[in-house]
Amino acid sequence: MSVDRLLDPSSIAVVGASSDDRKIGYAAMENASLFDGPVYPVNPNAAELFGQRCYDSVTEIDERVDLALLCVPRGLLPEIVRQCGRADVGGAVVYAAGFSEASPEGATLEADVVSAADGYDLTLLGPNTSGFLNTDRGVYASFVSKVEEIPTGPVSIVAQSGGINHVLTFLAGNERVGVRKAIGLGNAAATGFESIIRHLEDDAGTEAIVLHVEGFDDGRAVLETCRSIETPVAMYKVGQEDVSAFAASHTGAMIGDYELYQAACAQYGVPLVDSCQALIDAGEVLATSPEPRGTNVALVTGQAGPGIAITDRLRAAGARLPELPAATRETVESCLPGITYTANPIDTGQPPDVDSYESILTAVAESETVDVLLVYQLYEERIDYPVETMQRLRAETGVPIVFGTNGPSDDVDAGIDRFRAGGIPVFRSPERAADAVGVLVEYARTNAPTPGRSSAGDFE
């Protein structure tokens, strides 16, 4: 069943809209009202809500309703869902909890809700979800405060948990990465990962998809969907089950489940990360980078200590740090006489001037052995950040370029805005920059058709 009308609606009904600000029907109506299109409150106990005519039932609305937000108690849901079906609603978000996640009776009720949609072209999201966002269209089908502050961006999110969905959206918002669509599946009674991933593949603004997974019924099918699409996908698998097993048994078998996910993700080309922040970072780097041609990374660092921390993590992630060719090293040495280490990583120390820094970065990015370039630098007032250089080099070489930095808040924030505006992924610590490059390397390892750049065509 298509999720298009659910996620890209032209009209919204809020069933169970309320004037009581302690209720989901209030918060959902408040957020839905931000939509620049028809929004219909539905509540048989009110004549008017939020300054609008209130309908007794969704079946009373004369205009076509694409999306219904169901803010009613769970016991009413089978009947409300049938009404949505009769009204030719395209999709419905079921916020209520207390279904299969709670009890056997809840599971029965959940099956009733799903079967109430039988025979209609109605897509159900949930139950037990906080809904979804479509920032590009201004659809805030969630009851969480201030979700409208999250900027639009190139990453879309599919989270098993509605709560984690919002953790991820806010992290992406705070990091100024932005979100295109963000969907919390909740119990996924009728709509799971696959149909949403396929929808996002056709979503013009989605450049990368990130998944939060607690556990799959059919993980292999989801991963096959991920592999079958062009859009890159990364996953955060919460270690729930293996840790439960750990608590129960303290045996070596405890890591079996997580290791299965690791092996499967490696096989299907889905980089696996271990936190919400790392997942947003993975989305950013995958969404904004050209496809890497291989796993050879060059690191240019202004400080040796961060360079060592980055190198360690890159190697652990399976990156190769090949020695740079003699010609590249000669150029670097001519810019920085007496430099201590030019093989790779290149430790520039504080570059003497902006021109030398640009020459070094150019020589390295243009080196034939380099598939990904990572540059780390503490903020330096005299040198600032090489934003334009990195944009130019990426355009000229097609090599993914990732930047990492730390420094005074205001300067780093201003720099990050400039990098983001230029489409260069940027991270606020050595380890986060390294892990993002690790994601690119993992993606290249399984998805790049050739082992290295020199023999590869243009994958952008």
Place this chain on the structure above:
Amino acid sequence: MSVDRLLDPSSIAVVGASSDDRKIGYAAMENASLFDGPVYPVNPNAAELFGQRCYDSVTEIDERVDLALLCVPRGLLPEIVRQCGRADVGGAVVYAAGFSEASPEGATLEADVVSAADGYDLTLLGPNTSGFLNTDRGVYASFVSKVEEIPTGPVSIVAQSGGINHVLTFLAGNERVGVRKAIGLGNAAATGFESIIRHLEDDAGTEAIVLHVEGFDDGRAVLETCRSIETPVAMYKVGQEDVSAFAASHTGAMIGDYELYQAACAQYGVPLVDSCQALIDAGEVLATSPEPRGTNVALVTGQAGPGIAITDRLRAAGARLPELPAATRETVESCLPGITYTANPIDTGQPPDVDSYESILTAVAESETVDVLLVYQLYEERIDYPVETMQRLRAETGVPIVFGTNGPSDDVDAGIDRFRAGGIPVFRSPERAADAVGVLVEYARTNAPTPGRSSAGDFE
């Protein structure tokens, strides 16, 4: 040898001060000039620098010089160090690189620099370091830009790498945690971890010490120093050597070295973390929390998904999540009829009102089985953050309380400022909050004299 005059100076000389802004002697003089006390530029080629009389040599300064910042080429250092000794300078920072880290000749020169201080009461920091900060005293003995923007705070840093020292200071500054002292050891030719850790133990403003370690010559002695002091210590060990071994051999022996650190840190009660951000988070939670009485954690979460992610990481960190007593659960259930899960974690959902939320938090914090309370919540405009409640509960119970949240930037930033002002550690993601509690649990596991709270005295 004491590091007190080095780190708490009353006067500073900058040897090799320069008017050329591409030189370390310029940047170091600029930062040193922020000191609210005498700062003497020394350079035989200038009569005046930064509007001050410039001395030909440190021996010409009539007043007592506690700290000298040596911004001269490495070849001059033996003689300059001797001059500092003759002038009764207390401590000297050696910024230059190109010593034992670079070549055998450099190692010889490094030995010459160290022996030049023989017979004097002169403490050398470095070489190959970016120096140190003492934010409380306004000493910015570093050549890095804008370090004066880093606020003072309860965490002190000892980093093997001068670069990582500044990564850590900026992370702490940006997170509004603040730094007391931050020292980059560099090659640690004469001053290593032990003497600085002992100094920080007596530093009234230092409530926690965090260490960045690439490799120890005598790790056991350093860890014994950490165990012997009252101030809690956490460590970030860069996996350098095991990853080098990995790259070289691909054998199972690769993780041996890091596992040795893990075992030793566990034995000596030094929580071990794996990134710069995690180290600052560890410093914050250790600096601001009363000592936990045991490893029993209660988790109150507004959203189930983050709660699951947190629970997993807590269990992996060795925390126990005991079922809460029946009386506690009854109180919680009376506040939230129909709540799905009250055993531990407690999933409150969106609390109906501020009073219920406060009642729940109070019942849990006062439960005798709880050694640490972790509260996670997405920002909710209607509920805001329970800052005053958490302050009150921590004061009344002596139980460490940690908060985690995500939400719109401005509201989260404002909330974090309030938590910080109230001394409550607060983290911007479920995983970071969980990892911080994991640090407390690890600290309690090895340092708490009793296994649980009920049988413990007052450790605050």
